[in-house]
Amino acid sequence: MSDLDCILTIKKGLQKMSARTMNRTNTPRVAPSAIKLPSEDKRWRIVAATMRRHGYAQSSLIEILHTVQSSFGYLDKSSLAFVAHSLRVPLSKVYGVATFYSIFRLKPHGKHTCVVCMGTACYIKGSAKLLQTLEQKYAIKLGDTTADNKVSLLEARCLGACGIAPAGIFDGEVLGNLTSETIDVQLKDWLAESESDPESVNIKTTL
Numbered sequence: 001m002s003d004l005d006c007i008l009t010i011k012k013g014l015q016k017m018s019a020r021t022m023n024r025t026n027t028p029r030v031a032p033s034a035i036k037l038p039s040e041d042k043r044w045r046i047v048a049a050t051m052r053r054h055g056y057a058q059s060s061l062i063e064i065l066h067t068v069q070s071s072f073g074y075l076d077k078s079s080l081a082f083v084a085h086s087l088r089v090p091l092s093k094v095y096g097v098a099t100f101y102s103i104f105r106l107k108p109h110g111k112h113t114c115v116v117c118m119g120t121a122c123y124i125k126g127s128a129k130l131l132q133t134l135e136q137k138y139a140i141k142l143g144d145t146t147a148d149n150k151v152s153l154l155e156a157r158c159l160g161a162c163g164i165a166p167a168g169i170f171d172g173e174v175l176g177n178l179t180s181e182t183i184d185v186q187l188k189d190w191l192a193e194s195e196s197d198p199e200s201v202n203i204k205t206t207l
C-alpha cells in the first residue's frame with residue numbers, strides 16, 4: 001500500500017471514530033477561542049491555518065500531523081502536545097497515530113537520507129542484503145542516523161520503479177540497479193563532507 005493509500009485509509013477510520021466521539025460528547029468542531037502557538041516560529045502559523053481550514057476536526061489529525069512534519073521535518077513532543085490540545089484529542093491517541101504509521105517520524109533526519117526500497121521486486125533483487133550490508137558497514141540501524149548526524153538510513157515499500165530494482169532514494173533522487181558498491185560511493189561522499197561543504201556528489205547509477 002502506498003503512503004497516499006495509507007493516509008486515505010487512516011483518514012476514513014479517523015473520520016468514523018471522530019463522528020462517533022462527536023455524537024457521544026456533542027463536542028463542537030471549533031477551536032478554543034484563542035489557541036496559543038508553541039512559539040513565534042512562522043511555521044506554526046501554517047499549522048494553525050491548516051487546523052482552521054479543517055475546523056479543528058479530530059478527523060483531520062492525520063493532515064495536521066502531516067503539515068507539522070512537512071513544516072518542521074519531524075514530530076517532537078511539544079508539537080504532538082500542541083496538536084492534541086488544539087484538536088481536543090487525547091495525547092495518547094496522537095502519539096499512537098504518530099508512532100504507528102511509518103510516514104511519521106519522531107526524530108529529525110540527518111543531513112542526507114538514504115532510502116532503500118524493500119518492496120517485492122527490490123527484495124527479490126537483493127535489497128534486504130544491501131540494507132544488511134549497509135547496517136553492518138556503517139554501524140547504523142534502519143531508521144537511525146549516523147552519530148555525526150550526516151546520514152539517515154530508511155526503507156520504503158515500492159517506489160514505483162520496480163523496473164530498475166533494486167531501487168532507492170538518495171536525497172530525494174530515485175536511483176536504480178543499486179549495488180553495495182554504488183551505494184558506497186554516495187555514502188562515502190556524504191560522510192566525508194565537511195560542515196563547510198554542503199554540496200554532495202550524486203551517485204552515478206544508471207536508471
Ligand code: FES
Pocket residue numbers: 117118119120121122123157158159160161162163165167
Ligand atoms: S518494489 Fe522497489 S521500486 Fe517497486
